Amino acid sequence: VKKKAGKFEKQAKAVNQTAVLGAGIMGGGIAYQSASKGTPILMKDIKEEAVELGLKESRKLFAKQVERGKLTTEQMAEKLTLIRPTLSYGDFGHVDLVVEAVVENPKVKDAVLTEVEGLVSEDTILTSNTSTISITRLAQNLKRPENFCGMHFFNPVHRMPLVEVIRGEKTGDAAVAATVAYARAMGKTPIVVNDCPGFLVNRVLFPYFGGFSLLVEQGADFQRVDKVMEKFGWPMGPAYLLDVVGMDTAVHANEVMAEGFPERMARDGKTAIQVMYENERLGQKNDKGFYAYE
Ligand code: NAD
Numbered sequence: 090v091k092k093k094a095g096k097f098e099k100q101a102k103a104v105n106q107t108a109v110l111g112a113g114i115m116g117g118g119i120a121y122q123s124a125s126k127g128t129p130i131l132m133k134d135i136k137e138e139a140v141e142l143g144l145k146e147s148r149k150l151f152a153k154q155v156e157r158g159k160l161t162t163e164q165m166a167e168k169l170t171l172i173r174p175t176l177s178y179g180d181f182g183h184v185d186l187v188v189e190a191v192v193e194n195p196k197v198k199d200a201v202l203t204e205v206e207g208l209v210s211e212d213t214i215l216t217s218n219t220s221t222i223s224i225t226r227l228a229q230n231l232k233r234p235e236n237f238c239g240m241h242f243f244n245p246v247h248r249m250p251l252v253e254v255i256r257g258e259k260t261g262d263a264a265v266a267a268t269v270a271y272a273r274a275m276g277k278t279p280i281v282v283n284d285c286p287g288f289l290v291n292r293v294l295f296p297y298f299g300g301f302s303l304l305v306e307q308g309a310d311f312q313r314v315d316k317v318m319e320k321f322g323w324p325m326g327p328a329y330l331l332d333v334v335g336m337d338t339a340v341h342a343n344e345v346m347a348e349g350f351p352e353r354m355a356r357d358g359k360t361a362i363q364v365m366y367e368n369e370r371l372g373q374k375n376d377k378g379f380y381a382y383e
Contacts, residue, residue, distance in 0.1 A: 101270035102212065102263060108133060108184045110201055112143030112174070115218055116190035118246030121147040122275050124171035125154075125247070131173045131180060140174040147172055150247060181208045186271050188240055190218040193341070198222065202237075203230050214267045216240035220291070220338070221345040224257035224284040235261035240268050241288060242277075244333070252277045253288045286349025287342070295346050295354065298339060298362065301327035305361040311379050332378035336366040 107123055108131040109116045116132060120143060123130040134140045151168060154160040160168070173180070181187075187209065191201050202215060209215070215237045217227055228234035239255025252272040254265055265281055272279035282289045305311055315326025331339055339362050347355040359367075365378065372378030 101266035102185065102214075104128065104185045104214075104267055104271040104274065106184050107131070107186045107188065107271065108181060109188045109190055110134075110205065111190040111192070112139045113190065113192075114244060115242060115246060116188075117143030117146045118244070119188055119190060119218070119242060120172045121150050122246050122277075124168045125151070126274055126276050127168075127171070128271070128274055129171045129173070131175055131184065133175050133178070135176065137176065140176065144169075144172065144174050178205065178208050181205065182210060184209055184213055186214045186216065186267055188216050188218055193219060193221065195222050195226070198227060199230050202227060206231055206233065212236065212263075214238075214264045216264075216268055218242055221286070221342050223286075224255045224260065228257045228259055234259035236264050238264045238268055239284070239288070240272065241290075243290070250276075250278045251290065252279045253290060254279045254281045255284050255288055256281060257284050287346045291342055291346065295339075295343055298327060298331060298343070299354070299356070299360070301331075302360040302362050328379035331362065331365075332372035332380055332382075334372065335374050336362060336371045336378060337374075340366045 106129050109119045110133050112120065112132050112134040116134070120130050120132040124147065132140060132143055134143070148169065151160060151165040155162055155165050187205055189198060189202055189205070191197055198217060198219065202217070206215060211233070213236065215231070217224065217239055218241055219227065219239065220241065224237070224239040228237050231237055234257065238257060238260040239253065241253040241255060243249035243251060254268045254272065256265060269279045269281065280289065285292070287295060301314060304314060311328040315328045318326040343354065343362070369375065370377050373382055376382040
């Protein structure tokens with residue numbers, strides 16, 4: 090897979106100025122990672138508070154680097170200037186690549202992507218960080234679908250090395266090349282995958298969550314399962330990982346997978362994960378999931 094990504098990289102146009110739409114968990118993380126590795130990024134949201142929070146998170150992460158002696162305070166200040174928070178599309182005419190990371194709602198994404206396409210230059214690459222919406226589907230309303238592909242980061246962005254670069258039916262090589270190059274410039278490992286429900290990682294991860302859910306439904310102690318998987322060598326077990334992902338996100342992603350692969354992913358009755366979700370045990374985002382958080 091690495092070889093394939095390398096092949097695309099040779100044809101990449103320069104990615105010197107980027108933008109991220111949405112300053113939430115993912116958008117904020119993407120802005121930090123880009124600035125941290127030296128690529129300037131505009132961080133746009135529709136809410137002032139979101140932009141402020143995104144910037145605050147970046148400050149916190151940079152400050153940790155300073156504490157660890159990995160950055161000087163001058164370097165931190167310099168890197169922070171690479172993130173330009175904004176509520177308007179003012180400077181989007183000079184952007185080489187845009188990462189859309191707004192809420193996971195196809196209508197909102199359609200509106201945002203068509204809006205931004207009308208403002209950037211003809212060869213600007215547009216990407217989406219969607220976890221569950223088809224890239225081919227999101228390209229439908231675009232005038233230049235060849236310039237569009239998926240750029241799927243994982244949470245937390247600064248810690249997760251993998252980025253899925255997703256080719257929609259009409260995605261051109263130049264879009265893939267630039268996105269692969271940008272992912273590498275951010276210090277990430279890109280893999281180029283085709284567009285399908287769950288892309289690659291979630292196609293592996295969700296059957297695993299499904300297996301875990303069945304065990305719990307049959308009476309297994311989730312903490313023991315987590316300990317077993319840790320002994321097996323994984324950094325964390327499935328219950329803890331589900332708490333990190335969020336039960337709402339997991340239920341929604343599973344529905345998408347079940348629709349795409351009903352024979353393998355659809356289940357009769359409620360899963361343990363659905364029951365958790367219905368009982369508002371969402372995970373770390375509301376401090377209670379399989380585990381309790383302070
Ligand atoms: P979030 O709710 O934390 O942030 C979304 C942000 O988008 C909010 O700040 C909101 O104000 C902003 N927004 C809404 N409409 C906008 C618009 N028109 N223009 C600009 N900003 C707008 O959500 P998130 O968890 O960061 O998820 C963002 C995307 O990343 C989703 O597509 C999600 O599926 C994907 N994703 C999330 C995760 C995760 O674990 N959270 C992992 C991978 C991918």
